[in-house]
Amino acid sequence: MSLFRRIRSLACALPVVLSLAASAQQGFGPLDPTPPKNLSTDEIIQRFAARETEFAKARENYVFRQSVKVVTLDNDSGKVDGEYQQVTDITFNAQGKRDEHVVFAPQNTLERIMLQQQDLDDFEHGFPFVLTQKDLPNFDIKYLGRQKVDELDTYVFSADPRNADPKHRNFRGKVWVDQQDFQIVLIDGKIIPDDFRSGHENMSPPFTTYYEQVDGKYWFPTYTKAEANFHIPASKDSISDDIHVRMTIRYSDYKQFRSTSRIIFDGEDITDKSAQPNQSPDSKPAPSH
Secondary structure (H helix, E strand, C coil): CCCEEECCCCCCCEEEECCHHHHCCCCECCCECCCCCCCCHHHHHHHHHHHHHHHHHHHCCEEEEEEEEEEEECCCCCCEEEEEEEEEEEEECCCCCEEEEEEECCCCCCCCEEECHHHHHHHHHCCCCCCCCCCHHHEEEEEEEEEEECCEEEEEEEEEECCCCCCCCEEEEEEEEECCCCCEEEEEEEEECCECCCCCCEECCCEEEEEEECCCCCEEEEEEEEEEEEEECCECCECCEEEEEEEEEEEEEEEECCCCCCCEECCEECCCHHHCCCCCCCCECCCCC
């Protein structure tokens, strides 16, 4: 996840990450670095930033379910030795404001790491990365080429924050943009920066987020996976340790929010029934994961 914190105080933590990009190439065609023919790279960036801006606004009006699972694995056996699970419905309250309702949360058995509030925030906002027009000046976006991902033709870009503010964590990595819809359909990278101060060891594993067109118009994040092997050097207060962490997040049941209020005129309900919650079955295939 975005930030992991060691429970016991340590002098330094040097993460050895397991590259998801290297292990997720099944279904990826070769990367063609030649420039696109009909559009400049700047035009493509402006187009997909505009579409992402539109999507970010639309996503604020959707409810969905978020299912998180984080495990640590025993260094010798590879078996799970700690687990955190939580299923949360992201909804709206009676005042029309975002609300979170936990529907499943078994006992947290993680002992070697501890989740922070920033981790919980990243589940909803960090891993489902959106690059809007407002965010664009904060990133150095470079065109890498064109690539086939399963059935999708995509443009590939690298995204690197221009100002690495230690107080403001952000995404660094690659984004795949659908050539037809000009929306992000896949990202691979990590949240930066990590914090290696003694007693504040917060580390971010690399992650991959897959998107799916669930309403016939916008590409929504539906699945995130992350994995890392954090090596903790020995200090005067502790022995060295390796912490193998694996995480999955699923975002599901997207539905557009509509008010449940009714319009009464002369004692008769004249509410427009066509304006009720709706989810189109029309969709495009998502990259496999």
